[in-house]
Amino acid sequence: MGDGFSFAIPYDQLLLLVMGLFMFVGGTRGWYREFISTVVLVALTVFLIRPEMATPMVKYIAGFLRIVVAFFRSGLSLDLGQLGDAAGNIELPFDASNPYMFFIIGLVIFVLLSYSSAGGGGQVTALSRLLGGLLGLFNGFLVISLFKEYAVKYLQRATPELAAAGPPPEVGVSVSGLPSGSLLSGSGGTLMLVLLALMVGVFLVSMASGRPIGKR
Secondary structure (H helix, E strand, C coil), X not given: CCCCCCCCCCHHHHHHHHHHHHHHHHXXXXXXXXXXXXXXXXXXXXXXXCHHXXXXXXXXXXXXXXXXXXXXXXXXXXXXXXXXXHHHCCCCCCECCECHHHHHHHHHHHHHHHHHCCCCCCXXXXXXXXXXXXXXXXXXXXXXXXXXXXXXXXXXXXXHHHHHCCCCCCCCCCCCCCCCCCCCCCHHHHHHHHHHHHHHHHHHHHHHHCCCCCCC
């Protein structure tokens, strides 16, 4: 019996899945908020062409994070010499010479903040939903494309021999600790039964109290 197996997802299918999700969310957000996200994502593509434009910012943030980590590692010491020596030995996943991991982190944080924030109180019209869905489709394409480009360029900068070999033909992601049982076996079945019981309990309590779920 082998040690595991590989579960491959073609890039085209992943791209379509992400674009579909962003299109659905864009339809609920409306065109105005989706357009703001589009502007930011388009601006992030500049760093693919001119990554040196972000060098001063990345250098400052990396230095600041090294000082913070050194401060806690040194037991909250305020000795500047000790902090400087400790900060010089701290390695971060990004720096001014390879800022692409910083771009990946910034992209993920922006997407999470942008698409998890509450919308305005105004009603979204049908036309706004339609345009928002189209912009969301485009934003999904930008997000997955930017993530892919940033990741490839980061690996090429981090591994010079990989850059010399050209773009990688494929990227694999392995999943460890995958349960061998079915969905309803073991703790999975118990968890589903507990959740189902809680949902039924909440429903019965709401009906008994005369206050249906979703109404104040």
